[in-house]
Amino acid sequence: MKKLSVPDETIRRLPKYLRTLLSMKEQKREFVSSNQIAEFTYINPAQIRKDFSYFGAFGTRGTGYEVEHLIKMVKEILKLDSKPKAVLIGAGRIGTAIASYTGFGRYGIEIVAIYDNCPDKIGKKAGDITIKNRSNLSEIKRKNIKLAIIATPPQEAQSITDTLVKAGVTGILNLAPCYLNVPDNVRIRTIDLAMELGMLPYYT
């Protein structure tokens, strides 16, 4: 797996393929061609073939890709086959909405804990998970958790990030509208919904 030469954009597309492949598997489809994946994803078929080819030759000429096998390979590439665990910080409206969301399971990711610093919330449930005191955050080191979702006000996000990084987290999905400073080995994906909505009027 020649990680260094794989374009970042390819990695970003892999979960898209996975989503499509999983829905094809549900429909009991056994084989799929790059053209058929393209129909669903609006991604150019040559791009799709090239993306997969960075990791080996998974297809069969004349037939396409075996759905089940391709799902297995994509999960393996994305390291989703090891069932990664994630924690969620912030049990506000967005945090609790995410806690109740079942969509992460499709990618093999499980949210195993929620932390907040508001005394009234601690001990209550969000989804199926009990909200813990944020002062316990460092326990995630012991549990070897590498993923976190930040759903707190932006003022708190940086100091939480520092704690998470110290506890060994290397991937953060940040929903707070702010930039986060992290060492090179930590990957941040910030999603600011207002910002995303803010670029749409331009195109009208």
Added chain:
Amino acid sequence: MKKLSVPDETIRRLPKYLRTLLSMKEQKREFVSSNQIAEFTYINPAQIRKDFSYFGAFGTRGTGYEVEHLIKMVKEILKLDSKPKAVLIGAGRIGTAIASYTGFGRYGIEIVAIYDNCPDKIGKKAGDITIKNRSNLSEIKRKNIKLAIIATPPQEAQSITDTLVKAGVTGILNLAPCYLNVPDNVRIRTIDLAMELGMLPYYT
């Protein structure tokens, strides 16, 4: 405004600049250089200057950009100065979380209505807005609304999209984990949180 030659990536960065500039304005800063914006956004200063230069020469050599003026220009470019209105479809957990979120106001966008098809929810409030029956969706044409946020289960997203497009919506922020088919004049931005989280383990 030579819209056709402006890279898409530039448009995507403009809201980032805006967020940064607004926080600088709050701190009563009058002038800012591309290097200073770069410090906050982690975007290359030459990139920042080039991005602005697509729309004219807003800066002063030797001094930088006047914060207030630059904010005005960016808002104008993004068409945020006309205070665009948006509707929200889906009053589930994510929908109501978004309804209560005040962050859109910063970009001059106001959420003016929420629609759902669940009888128990209709008439109740989410944030400050009363939830309406989804059968009224077509009224947004009369109100000349161009933006929508979809926060429904994915099965319903395409038919809602069709209704929205018919009603004249041209920008959609889609939070349902699915692709949406729309005519060329409509811009879709799909955000699938599970997918975003799903690419992070690769980098660990």
Added chain:
DNA sequence: TCCTGTGAACTTGTTCACAGCT
């Protein structure tokens, strides 16, 4: 024949480096 895998061409986006204004 059908569809993959891939070098080569092309397109898009980024960064450099510096002329020129304040």
Added chain:
DNA sequence: AGCTGTGAACAAGTTCACAGGA
């Protein structure tokens, strides 16, 4: 001196077009 604005060089990503296996 300091910082913008921008052509030119560079880098990254996409698409084409086709050889070759099933």
